Amino acid sequence: MISRFSAEIATATLTAGLGLAAVVGALEFGIGWGDAGPEPGAFPFYIGLLVVAASLVNLVQATVGREGLRSTFLDHEQAKRVASFFIPMVVFVIVARLLGLYVASALYLTFVMWFQGGYRILVSAASGVAAAVAFYFVLEYAFQVPILKGPLEAALGLY
Amino acid sequence: MLKKTSWMITAAVAVAFSGAAYADWKPTKPVEFVVTSSPGGGTDNFARVVQSIISKHKLMEQPVVVTNKGGGSGAEGFIYTKVAAGDSHKLTFGTNNAYLLPYVAKLAYKPDELTPVAAMALDEFLLWVKADAPYKDAKSYIDAVKAKPDTFKMGGSQSKDTDQTLTSLIQDATGAKFIYVPFQGGGAAGVQLAGGHIDSNTNNPNENAGQWKAGAVTPLCVFSPTRLQEGPKVTATMGWSDIPTCKEAGIPIDQFQMPRTVWLPGGVPSEAVAFYADLMKKVSETPEWKEYIERTSQTNRFLAGEELKTFIASDDAKNRKVFEQEGWIVR
Amino acid sequence: MENFASLMHGFGVALSTYHVALMMVGVLLGILVGVLPGLGAPNGVSLLLPLTFTMDPVAAIILLTSMYWGALFGGSTTSILFNIPGEPSSVATTFDGYPMARQGQATQALTLAFLSAGFGALVGVILITILSSWVAKFALRFSSPEYFAVYFLAFASFIGLGAASPFKTIVSMGLGFAFAAVGMDTVSGGLRLTYGFNELLSGISFLIAVIGLFGIGELIMTMEEGLRFDGIKARVKARDVFKTIGMLPRYWLTLLRSSAIGCWMGITPGGPTAASFMSYGIAKRLSRRKEAFGNGAPEGVVAPETADHAAGSSAILPMLALGVPGSATAAVMMGGLMIWGLNPGPMLFIERPDFVWGLIASMYLGNIVAVLIVLATIPLFASILRIPFAIIGPVIVIVCFIGAYTVAGRPFDLWLALSFGVAGYLFKKLDYPIAPLVLAMVLGDKAEDAFRQSMIMSRGSLSIFWSNGLVATLMVLGLALALGPLLSGTVGKLVRPKPTSAAV
Numbered sequence: 006m007i008s009r010f011s012a013e014i015a016t017a018t019l020t021a022g023l024g025l026a027a028v029v030g031a032l033e034f035g036i037g038w039g040d041a042g043p044e045p046g047a048f049p050f051y052i053g054l055l056v057v058a059a060s061l062v063n064l065v066q067a068t069v070g071r072e073g074l075r076s077t078f079l080d081h082e083q084a085k086r087v088a089s090f091f092i093p094m095v096v097f098v099i100v101a102r103l104l105g106l107y108v109a110s111a112l113y114l115t116f117v118m119w120f121q122g123g124y125r126i127l128v129s130a131a132s133g134v135a136a137a138v139a140f141y142f143v144l145e146y147a148f149q150v151p152i153l154k155g156p157l158e159a160a161l162g163l164y
Numbered sequence: 165m166l167k168k169t170s171w172m173i174t175a176a177v178a179v180a181f182s183g184a185a186y187a188d189w190k191p192t193k194p195v196e197f198v199v200t201s202s203p204g205g206g207t208d209n210f211a212r213v214v215q216s217i218i219s220k221h222k223l224m225e226q227p228v229v230v231t232n233k234g235g236g237s238g239a240e241g242f243i244y245t246k247v248a249a250g251d252s253h254k255l256t257f258g259t260n261n262a263y264l265l266p267y268v269a270k271l272a273y274k275p276d277e278l279t280p281v282a283a284m285a286l287d288e289f290l291l292w293v294k295a296d297a298p299y300k301d302a303k304s305y306i307d308a309v310k311a312k313p314d315t316f317k318m319g320g321s322q323s324k325d326t327d328q329t330l331t332s333l334i335q336d337a338t339g340a341k342f343i344y345v346p347f348q349g350g351g352a353a354g355v356q357l358a359g360g361h362i363d364s365n366t367n368n369p370n371e372n373a374g375q376w377k378a379g380a381v382t383p384l385c386v387f388s389p390t391r392l393q394e395g396p397k398v399t400a401t402m403g404w405s406d407i408p409t410c411k412e413a414g415i416p417i418d419q420f421q422m423p424r425t426v427w428l429p430g431g432v433p434s435e436a437v438a439f440y441a442d443l444m445k446k447v448s449e450t451p452e453w454k455e456y457i458e459r460t461s462q463t464n465r466f467l468a469g470e471e472l473k474t475f476i477a478s479d480d481a482k483n484r485k486v487f488e489q490e491g492w493i494v495r
Numbered sequence: 496m497e498n499f500a501s502l503m504h505g506f507g508v509a510l511s512t513y514h515v516a517l518m519m520v521g522v523l524l525g526i527l528v529g530v531l532p533g534l535g536a537p538n539g540v541s542l543l544l545p546l547t548f549t550m551d552p553v554a555a556i557i558l559l560t561s562m563y564w565g566a567l568f569g570g571s572t573t574s575i576l577f578n579i580p581g582e583p584s585s586v587a588t589t590f591d592g593y594p595m596a597r598q599g600q601a602t603q604a605l606t607l608a609f610l611s612a613g614f615g616a617l618v619g620v621i622l623i624t625i626l627s628s629w630v631a632k633f634a635l636r637f638s639s640p641e642y643f644a645v646y647f648l649a650f651a652s653f654i655g656l657g658a659a660s661p662f663k664t665i666v667s668m669g670l671g672f673a674f675a676a677v678g679m680d681t682v683s684g685g686l687r688l689t690y691g692f693n694e695l696l697s698g699i700s701f702l703i704a705v706i707g708l709f710g711i712g713e714l715i716m717t718m719e720e721g722l723r724f725d726g727i728k729a730r731v732k733a734r735d736v737f738k739t740i741g742m743l744p745r746y747w748l749t750l751l752r753s754s755a756i757g758c759w760m761g762i763t764p765g766g767p768t769a770a771s772f773m774s775y776g777i778a779k780r781l782s783r784r785k786e787a788f789g790n791g792a793p794e795g796v797v798a799p800e801t802a803d804h805a806a807g808s809s810a811i812l813p814m815l816a817l818g819v820p821g822s823a824t825a826a827v828m829m830g831g832l833m834i835w836g837l838n839p840g841p842m843l844f845i846e847r848p849d850f851v852w853g854l855i856a857s858m859y860l861g862n863i864v865a866v867l868i869v870l871a872t873i874p875l876f877a878s879i880l881r882i883p884f885a886i887i888g889p890v891i892v893i894v895c896f897i898g899a900y901t902v903a904g905r906p907f908d909l910w911l912a913l914s915f916g917v918a919g920y921l922f923k924k925l926d927y928p929i930a931p932l933v934l935a936m937v938l939g940d941k942a943e944d945a946f947r948q949s950m951i952m953s954r955g956s957l958s959i960f961w962s963n964g965l966v967a968t969l970m971v972l973g974l975a976l977a978l979g980p981l982l983s984g985t986v987g988k989l990v991r992p993k994p995t996s997a998a999v
Contacts (some may be wrong), residue, residue, distance in 0.1 A: 009925075016921050020666045027673040030688040041948020042309055048943050049676045056669035059662040066662070078924065083719045090718040094711075094892055094916075098909045106900060110893045114886075122885025136890065140897060144526070148542050150534065150901050150975040151196070177653075203541045204826030209833055215545060216834065231904055232541070235697015236679040237688060243693050269679075269686050272693050317952060345951050346641075349942070351829075355819050361638035370833075373838015374818050404748030444509050459836060494685075 006081055010074040013067040023059045024056030093117060105155030111137035185234055189254055189435035191226040198231055198256040199240030200244060205349065206287070206368070207230065209258040210424050213456045214284075224443060237261065237322060239271050244312045246273040248429045249372045252436035258428040261325070263480050268324040278477060282444040283435055283467040285457055286421040288388050288494040289330055290359045293364045294357060295382045302384040302413035305364065306338045313341035319353035319362035322346050324492045326334065326355070330366045330387065330420050330454070332486050357381050368422075369404065369461030385410035387420035392461055406460050421463065423479065440469040501671025503798070505621060505852030508553060509860055510772075517554055518561040518857065522808050522865045526872065529581045530573050532706050532898035536566035536830055537823040544831050552835040553853040559831060560811070560858060563824050564616065564865040567807055569768075571608045572876050575603060577891055579710035584767035584803045586705055587775045591788060593713075598791050601877050606739035606870065607793055608800045613866035614743075616792020617800035618754035619678055620809030620858045630809075631841065639948035640959045642764055644969035646942035649760065649769040650934065651977035653776035659928045667927050667945075671935025674699045678829020681745035684945045694907035701936045702902045707912040710895045714888065719920075732734060736873060746797045749778055753798045753950060757805025766822050767806040768937045774802030797971060808858060815851060855915050868893055955997060 006049045022074035027049045035044030036051075055092060079087065092118060115133030118124045124132075141163075154163070193353060197215060201207035215228045215239070233241035239263050245256045256262075262277035291302055299305035308356050309316045323346040324374025331344050349355045350371035356362045357372075358380035365372075369392070375381045377398055385408050386392055392404040411418050426444055428437060447453055448466045457464045467475050502505045503591035521543075537560050547555035570582025575592035576703075588608060595604035608634035614770035623628070637645075654668070678698030689695040743750075752773040758764050760770035778798035779788040787794045813819045818839040832839050837847060879887065922929055953959035961967040 012921070013925060016925055016927070017666075020670065023670060024666075026690075026916065027676075027688060030603055030690060034685065034687065036953065039674070040952075040955055042947050042955050045680050045685060045687060049673060049688055052669050052672045052676070053899040056666055058545065059665040059669065062662045063660070066660075079719070083721075086721055087715060087719045090715060090888075095913065097892065098896065098913055101896065101909060106897055108746065110897070114889045118885055122883065124885070131660065132886070136893070140893070144897070144901070146530070147524075148534065148539075150538070151229055151231070151904070152544070152897060153900055153904075155907055184632060203823070203827070204820060204828075204830040204981065209830055212544065212830065212834060219545065222550065230541070232547075233697070233903070236901070237684070239679070240693075240697045268684055270691070271686075271696075272691075314954075317707065322681055328684075343951060343954070345948055346684070347948065348681055348719075351818050351820075353819050355635065357636060359635035370838075371818075374838045374842060378839075378841035379839065441722055455836070459833075459838075460995075492684075 006077060007084070008074065009020060009076045009078040010067060010071055012078040013074060014064065017063040017067060021057050021060035022066070024053045024060060027053030028057065029053075039063045042098045089121065101153060103155060105158055107137045107141055108155055110156050165182075175315050176195070189252070189433060189439045190488055191224065191439075192255055194225065194227045194229050196229050196231055196254045198233055198241045200234060200241035200256065200261065201232070202234035203232050203385070205234065206370070207238070208256050209260060209391050209460075210284075214257070214444070216413055217450050217452050218281050218443070220452065221450060223446050231495075232255050236269070236271075237325070239265050239269065239273075239362075242278065242427075243271065243273050246277045246431045249277070250431040251429050251433045255440060256429075257286075257421050258423065258425050258427065259326075259477075259484065260479055262425055262427055263476060264483050264487075267484065267487050268494060270494050275480075277430045279430055279432055279437055280472050281426040281440045282430055283425045283465070283475060284448055285424045285425040286442055286463040286465050286468075287368045287370075287424060288386055288392060288461065288463060289326070289366050289422070290369060290372070290407065291334075291364060291384045292357060292367055292376075292381050293355075293384060294360055295374070295379050297363070297382075299384065299406070302410060302415050306334075306340050306415060307385060308361075309340040309342065310338070314343060316342050316364065317362040318342040319345050319347055319356050321350045321353055323479060324487070325420050326491075329377045329483060329486050330340040332418065332419075332490055333382065333417055334366075334415060336489075343492055354381070370459075373398065373461070374420070383407045385413040385415065388415055388463070393458070393463075395458060395461070414451060423465075423467070423475065424462070441476040444468070447480050498624055501848060501852045502856060504848070505854075505856030508853035509557065509856040511771075513545065514554060514557050514857065515860070515864070517558045518861045518864045519868065521558045521561025522565035522568075522861070522868050525562040525567075526572070526869065527565075527867075528562070529566035529569020529571075531894060531901070532579050532581050532702070533803050534898060534901045535570070535702070535737030535823075536563050537827050538901065539563075539566050539822055539940070540827045540831075544827065544834070547831060547835070548784065550848055552832075552837060552847075553857075555831065555835060556850070556854050557857045557861065559828055560854065561861045561865065563828075564861050565868075566699035566824075567804060568612060568865055568869045571612065571803075572605065572872075575604045575796070576876060576880060577710065578713040579891070579895065580643070580705050581641065581706065583701060583847045583937065584771050584807070585799075586709070586768065586797035587771040587930075588684060588710060588796060588803075590775060590799075590930070591790070591792050594789070594791035595793070595796065596880075601880060602873060603739045603742075603793070604791075604796055605873050605876065606736050607796050607838065609866055609869045609873075610740060610743050611746070611753075611797040611801040612804040613862055614750055615754050615757050615803065615805035616808045616862045617859070618801075619758055620985065622758050622809055623812045623855055623858075624861065627812060627816065627844065630812055634762055634813050634817060634819070636965060637763055639945045640954060640962065641969065643644060643942055643949055644960065644966050644973060645763045645765050646769070646938045648772045648946060648969055648973040649765055650938055650942070651973040652773045652780075652945070653934055654931060654977065659926050663925075663927045664931055667922065667929065668931035668935045671932035672939040673942075674704065675936045677702075681940075681944050682951070690823040697903065697905075698940075699911065699936075700902050701933075703899050703908050704913050704915050704936055706899050707915020708919035708922070708933070710891065711912060711916025712775055712923060712929075714891060714895075715882075715916060715920040718888075732829065733874075734871060735752055744791070746794060749794045750801055752781075753778065753801035754805045757802035757807075758809045760802070761809030762805035764813075764819070764941075765806070766937075767803045769934075770806035771799035771803040772934050772937075774798045776834040804862075808862075811854075811858070815843055815854075816841055827929060848930035876931070877918075903930060919943065919987070937942050 029051035031046035034046030036046040097113040111133040115129045119129035199211045353365045357376045394405040397403040570585040573581040574585040574588040578593040580586040655931045814825040
């Protein structure tokens with residue numbers, strides 16, 4: 006179980022980190038006000054500072070108001086549901102990078118329909134492949150947009 | 165006319181150079197045209213005209229797929245090309261930015277990681293002012309700028325790019341001093357001039373033609389060794405060939421042009437380079453290509469092989485000098 | 496009156512069976528492109544471009560503009576049904592369109608969106624017809640300071656709206672600005688905030704952020720609640736469509752106001768996306784039922800849609816008359832014009848009246864055709880919602896990621912979309928507003944460029960922002976809009992302290 010308090014702290018830390026990254030990145034360029042107005046780094050620098058400052062306020066507010074934030078951010082049941090959706094999605098992206106988007110799409114749809122939707126494996130697999138083929142025709146033929154492909158397409162001689 | 169024959173000879177030489185080598189290489193899958201500008205940009209037009217000519221005249225069996233990778237002023241496209249080393253099915257379209265970008269920005273590619281295939285045209289630069297400005301010629305304008313340094317605004321597309329390089333060259337050659345304002349593109353710089361928000365720009369003919377026709381802006385001179393090709397009159401009294409060269413007009417810069425270039429990734433077979441050089445050659449001989457050149461008032465000049473390498477080396481050196489002087493070079 | 500005669504002539508050119516057939520094909524293709532997030536109108540138009548090389552220019556531009564209308568409509572559809580804006584300009588439609596759909600009013604939301612979009616587009620075209628030469632002259636008065644003022648005005652009209660914590664709003668907005676700054680900086684010609692990664696060279700695409708924050712973020716939310724989309728029982732009855740058509744006149748004020756905002760942003764370089772945000776912001780401010788906004792208020796759909804399409808169609812004018820594209824799609828079309836041998840610019844109207852007026856006439860016809868076609872597709876789209884979630888859920892995931900890839904063909908964008916998805920989920924759960932981030936990404940780099948260009952022009956003096964009547968008026972309006980709610984808010988708080996809001 007994750008409390009709302011820890012979620013607030015984590016998010017505020019994350020945003021402060023992003024703000025800090027902008028500040029550091031901006032320092033590489035001038036951050037002053039030159040002859041021709043602000044230098045390239047000035048805008049990202051001050052924006053970064055602003056984000057850091059506001060994130061710190063959020064941190065303080067969360068700490069001070071800790072009592073009020075005892076409520077649950079994510080209970081066990083919810084966490085399980087989110088994970089069951091999120092993890093396959095991450096795997097989908099990894100597989101897409103390795104095997105291409107079409108193969109990944111077919112596998113992903115098959116898996117979710119079969120494992121979570123409770124459809125029979127044959128039905129699921131058929132739907133997965135059908136969807137991938139449909140996307141292939143729409144994108145590669147109708148719109149001529151080449152999509153990330155992998156070894157399978159290469160073996161089949163599809164470009 | 166003389167000019168025309170001279171480029172034809174050049175072209176013939178280029179064929180002799182490239183023609184012999186291309187033995188039997190042919191693309192075996194669709195060829196990707198990588199455009200190093202966003203849709204609608206000058207390079208995009210260039211690539212799509214080439215694409216349309218290839219498909220119309222069936223110059224290649226395999227189809228062409230165009231992808232725009234214009235991020236980082238085109239660097240995205242060149243890095244994409246570098247990463248595709250050895251892939252003879254990716255043809256990249258650009259300008260001299262291919263070898264100039266790495267000077268002014270820290271980028272993950274070097275020009276020698278790309279294989280030059282051809283240069284197909286030279287885009288011209290002109291000095292433009294607002295039509296109702298009181299300057300009759302380039303000299304009187306430059307004199308006015310000299311009289312009040314740092315007050316006249318010169319607009320151009322982007323920073324540390326061709327327009328700003330040229331502005332810097334003008335300043336060096338004449339002693340005038342401008343405020344250079346970078347806009348998102350030549351089109352925007354043209355409209356800013358028509359609206360009277362800047363005093364001059366160095367747009368390509370194509371970028372200002374509409375405004376010139378409408379009588380909003382007027383050209384003072386062209387940064388070319390010879391006058392532009394004769395064509396139909398643009399305004400009631402003037403055509404492109406009536407514009408004096410800047411040298412004639414008193415700005416001692418004889419040549420500033422931007423090549424439209426075609427590249428392959430590094431490590432491709434020389435037969436493939438020859439194939440595409442020949443393909444581009446064929447494209448440049450079609451009436452549609454001539455029509456494009458004429459419409460955009462560029463100079464038709466086909467370069468490949470050794471000639472192209474020499475051209476790139478000298479253009480590179482010329483620009484590098486300006487970059488060094490302006491302190492734009494990054495390490 | 497001269498324009499009217501020209502327009503009639505234009506109708507003569509545009510009204511042929513061939514052209515109307517092209518319109519229908521264009522609209523249908525456009526809807527398909529628009530429905531896929533990432534594959535937006537600019538892609539669609541550039542994909543069709545090669546096909547048009549062999550067509551005559553009038554037929555070609557009719558095909559392209561129809562595709563554009565179709566894509567705009569398609570974008571709103573996914574905004575309403577799945578909270579995934581298919582087009583950048585339909586982000587603001589999600590704010591109330593999606594809640595309406597979740598309350599079972601998908602049909603009403605879609606009908607309202609399409610009709611008000613059609614209305615906005617028509618107003619835009621009428622403006623072009625009547626005032627083309629005046630508009631072109633007016634647009635010439637805009638330079639960098641005025642551009643900055645326009646962006647500022649758009650931003651000012653939108654911020655300070657929500658009930659969210661001001662510090663969370665600042666974080667969200669600041670991050671948007673920071674993301675917008677990544678990549679090549681036009682003014683200095685250098686790369687910023689790329690930290691040496693090639694993937695960041697071309698910046699963080701706004702579309703990727705939207706796909707992640709809205710589409711994927713929303714899916715995670717839905718899964719967590721275990722809703723499985725059952726909440727939307729979209730029974731489509733033709734009667735609902737007609738009933739909603741009858742409702743439309745009730746929103747006449749919103750329609751007119753939003754059209755005006757849209758036309759304004761289309762002519763000035765604000766663009767359709769900023770127009771829809773600004774229109775939404777103003778509609779909410781002027782509404783008597785502010786709390787209904789964000790929870791499925793019909794005006795919250797009408798306002799952004801009207802402005803979006805009014806801006807989209809009036810943006811065609813600066814493109815034709817000045818050669819300055821008001822939007823990404825217009826930029827692609829302009830490329831097309833050049834390939835067909837037409838030079839955009841003031842003389843185009845005089846030299847090629849057939850083309851220009853044929854195009855304008857086709858914008859009238861194309862929009863009517865588009866509205867009829869999309870209205871006919873409502874049952875089809877609404878029925879998607881009845882597909883079990885175990886099927887449609889993963890399909891949406893796939894569409895999101897394929898969409899993210901098609902934006903620029905970069906594998907890295909898949910990871911980026913995923914990260915934005917997580918951020919969207921966290922932000923939503925912790926009451927960080929997402930809209931300021933999105934708007935800051937849209938306007939951030941443009942506003943910064945305009946500001947710095949102005950400073951170069953004035954040698955670093957801020958006085959350029961009140962150097963003429965136009966820019967001064969815009970700045971004052973912007974300041975009033977920005978400070979107004981702040982002041983009234985403070986006063987309001989002093990007078991009657993608000994009860995502390997319970998955690999959501």
